[in-house]
Amino acid sequence: MEDIIVVEGLHDEIRLKSIYPNCNCVITNGSEISKETLDYIKELSKNHNIIIFTDPDSPGEKIRSRILEVVPNAKNAFIRKKDSISHNHKKVGVEHAKKDVIIDALDGIYNKESKSTGTLTNLDLFKLGLNGDSNSAKIRNMISNELNIGMPNSKQFLKRCNTLGITYEKLEEMTWKIKSEMKNI
Numbered sequence: 001m002e003d004i005i006v007v008e009g010l011h012d013e014i015r016l017k018s019i020y021p022n023c024n025c026v027i028t029n030g031s032e033i034s035k036e037t038l039d040y041i042k043e044l045s046k047n048h049n050i051i052i053f054t055d056p057d058s059p060g061e062k063i064r065s066r067i068l069e070v071v072p073n074a075k076n077a078f079i080r081k082k083d084s085i086s087h088n089h090k091k092v093g094v095e096h097a098k099k100d101v102i103i104d105a106l107d108g109i110y111n112k113e114s115k116s117t118g119t120l121t122n123l124d125l126f127k128l129g130l131n132g133d134s135n136s137a138k139i140r141n142m143i144s145n146e147l148n149i150g151m152p153n154s155k156q157f158l159k160r161c162n163t164l165g166i167t168y169e170k171l172e173e174m175t176w177k178i179k180s181e182m183k184n185i
Contacts, residue, residue, distance in 0.1 A: 003049045003111045004163065005077075006041060006067060008060065011095035012053075019099055020110070024048075024163050031059035033066055036151060042070045043148040044163065050074040051109055055093040056081040077105045118162030120171065125158060128175045135182070142178045143171070 006026045007013055013025040026044070028037055041050060050071050054060035056079055067074055084097040094102070125131040130140050131154045140157050149160040161171060 002047075003051055003109075004041075004044050005051045005053050005106075005110065006063075006074075007094060008054055008063060009093075009095070012055075012093065015095045015097070016053075016102065019102055020106075023110070026163075028054075028063050028067075031062045033063055036149075038066065038070050040149045040160065041067060045071045045074065047165070048163075049111070051077055051106070053077040053094060053105065056084055057092050075109050077109050079105045118165050118167070120158055120162050120166065120168060122154075122158060124168055124171070125154060128172060129179070130154065130157070130171075130175060139175060139178050139182075143174050146174065 002024065004024050004026055005016060006028060007016065008028050008030055010027060013027055016023050016025060026037070026041055044050065050067070050073075052064050052067050052074050054063045064076065079094065079097050079101055081092055083101045084092050084094060086092070086096045097105075122131065125136075130136050130143070136154070140154060141151050144151055144157060144160075147161070147164065147166070149157075149164070152160055
């Protein structure tokens with residue numbers, strides 16, 4: 001089973017990918033984690049191990065609590081505040097932790113052999129009319145709703161479909177069905 005690491009921001013994801021290039025992350029965009037993001041994490045938890053790796057501060061704990069409400073069996077990775085302070089000593093976060101601190105936090109929890117499960121590309125989205133057409137966003141949103149992955153832009157849509165292991169054939173089938181329904185309206 002593949003692991004998904006939930007982090008607070010893009011810089012946290014970049015930091016993790018510098019250590020684990022194949023890791024899959026979900027970004028909460030801070031403590032105001034949306035219902036769509038929580039639903040997406042819950043959906044991912046059906047086929048993936050969820051690891052919560054938030055900053056060692058009160059907003060990080062708030063995010064952790066909200067995720068544990070919807071995915072009670074999520075695993076938790078922690079770093080100490082003193083090990084995650086920025087160089088200017090003004091910020092705290094996963095993005096500021098040293099490599100060995102992150103490895104220690106995830107050791108025994110994170111399956112380092114995890115890799116992206118899907119093979120969809122931007123070209124696939126374009127071929128299916130899910131990017132570049134006047135109705136692309138509308139169709140993507142309808143598919144996103146069916147997959148329970150929030151309402152992402154095309155880049156995030158591609159990433160989320162690949163994380164869920166959606167095949168080209170499955171996406172093509174879903175797109176065809178929605179386009180057919182739209183014609184009948």
